[in-house]
Amino acid sequence: MAKFSHVNSTIREGFRMAIEAIRQNKLRSILTLLGISIGVFSVIGVMTAIRTLESSVNSQLDILGTNTFTINKSPAIQIHGPGGNRKIRQRKNITYAHYEEIKRKAKLPLRVSVLDGTGERNIRYKDKTLKKSAELRGADEWALRSINAYLADGRNFTPDDIRFARNVTILGPDILDILFPFEDPLGKAIKIKGIDYTVIGVTERKGQAFGQSQDYFVLIPISLYIQRFSNRWTSLGIVFEAESADMYEKTMDEAIGLMRVIRKVPVGEENDFSILSNEELMETFAGFTGGIKIFAGSVSVIALLVAGIGIMNIMLVSVTERIKEIGIRKAIGATRRDILTQFLMEAIFLSQFGGVVGVILGIAGGNVVAIVLNVPAVVPMDWAFYGMAVCSLIGIGFGIYPAWRAANLDPIESLRFE
Amino acid sequence: MADLISLKEIKRYYDVGGEIVRALDGIDLIIEPNEYISIMGPSGSGKSTLMNMIGCLDTPTKGVYEFEGELVHEMDDNQLASIRNRKIGFVFQTFNLLPKATALRNVEVPLIYANISKSERIEKAEKALNAVGLHDRMHHKPNELSGGQRQRVAIARALVNDPSILLADEPTGNLDSKSGVEIMKILDSLHDDGNTIILVTHEEYIADHADRTINLFDGKIKEDIKTNKRIRVSS
Structure with a gap:
């Protein structure tokens, strides 16, 4: 229980730090977010468009x-x-x-x-x-x-x-x-x-x-x-x-x-x-959309990879900028895990925030197809969920090294850092 | 009375580009509760290293360090962090406050790492700030406070977890003389309230506040004298 509340308060502290860090470096954060947003946007956009097409086809299967x-x-x-x-x-x-x-x-x-x-x-x-x-x-x-x-x-x-x-x-x-x-x-x-x-x-x-x-x-x-x-x-x-x-x-x-x-x-x-x-029409269509899905998927993987590198870069800068702060926090009792969690939270928060923006834009963009085809708009909750999960993974995957570096800074050296 | 701190044959060597620097070269030191100690010595004598050692920021290359019976020299990073959090309060020359956080928030941070609930944190932090006379400056950020006020926030932060010892590294070094006097008054009264305080300074008149002065030279204790010069306000 105590452990849990400790984790909880550390996460909250990390969340707070993340928001502060993002607020302090608006342009930098937005550019980083943009990378993630574009990656997520491309995958969600294409998947939403395909979902729209599919539902359009399904509803009009009575050709x-x-x-x-x-x-x-x-x-x-x-x-x-x-x-x-x-x-x-x-x-x-x-x-x-x-x-x-x-x-x-x-x-x-x-x-x-x-x-x-x-x-x-x-x-x-x-x-x-x-x-x-x-x-x-x-x-x-x-x-x-x-x-x-x-x-x-x-x-x-x-x-x-x-x-x-x-x-x-x-x-x-x-x-x-x-x-x-x-x-x-x-x-x-x-x-x-x-x-x-x-x-x-x-x-x-x-x-x-x-x-x-x-x-x-x-x-x-x-x-x-x-x-x-x-x-x-x-x-x-x-x-x-x-x-x-x-x-x-x-x-x-x-x-x-x-x-x-x-x-x-x-x-x-x-x-x-x-x-x-009708079955054959559906199969042919599914084969066609399958190809697009794979293509969009691989483009998005590359985009997200680039975005992840962007996050890692920004986190490394962020760690370097806050060496003194890390020293202070360690001196007053922060453990390695506390520092690790805080920086990891920041990376996850950055990527999640970018992810949310990307998901919203992607769903909106994908539903342009729905408007063109004059079919009801689609909200692919499953893809939105996958998108956010992938963002978390990117945040963790690319945030872990900078966070690890922050956590392992020597407190005395860090305190002396100006 | 049980020893608060016991250092035996403490050595701390640094390898600086192949050359071994003996920052501490065999320190034996016993500190008892409610002592008021100043550590003096020229630059490079090992003051800061000793301070970091006592503050559990650093671990000895050799030697035995007991803090309230716990063997600090055998501790891992997490245990050191925990002992720093619970038992030690730091006051630095350059204040070392989190620049973007309010005074209250700064004082709250050690309590976050001590896993204390939010309402209790705020209550304790407010109390600590009241104790150093900053009840009306709680929601100001460090850059909105004077040097003396910043150092008082730092003292409040150091005390908020009820530490066993307060370590002050040149606490008046960055302050004008008037603020310096204020800070020393606070430290004196904290000692009168039963706190154990260690001051690192190179100013004779600051060191004079303490009851015991330790002079370091080349990583060794050159002098360890009980002074009792200060006119004590009897409690």
């Missing part, structure tokens, strides 16, 4: 519908080397025939539908035109479900719309805002590349994902799309929806097997198509 996956020619996010890219480019396109065949043969999926998209700017209603190109999608009656959108007004495509390639269209709310700011769009005809399409429906607003609007699209029947907008590079996406989460894996296995048969992939060769699922 695809639930229990849904898509087979495409090439992956959504390509992270292969140049050789890998060529391999993907040389894959055969996925055609409408492929879609029809797999739809006929697949037993497990709840539904199989088809989807493709291209950029198209030449879309107008009377004198109103688009400034930048919209996502023009060839779709079937399941497309809304595939892209996880809901009708706000009007009707969906019917199988007959698709079969007979009727000139009908469903608009995303962003398109609606531009072409029909004051008019009811239903039944009106818009021109896409000069050809009339009757608006039969509009969808609900989805907002942004990955910083991009998900509402800037025009849907037309896939049959029309293939006639009018396809070229030799057009490769369709086939969307599968499993009956349930339990059936998801099996459905995917069946689809992959059938696709290999249809596209005549020899046994032992890789798939010549890619599967896109």
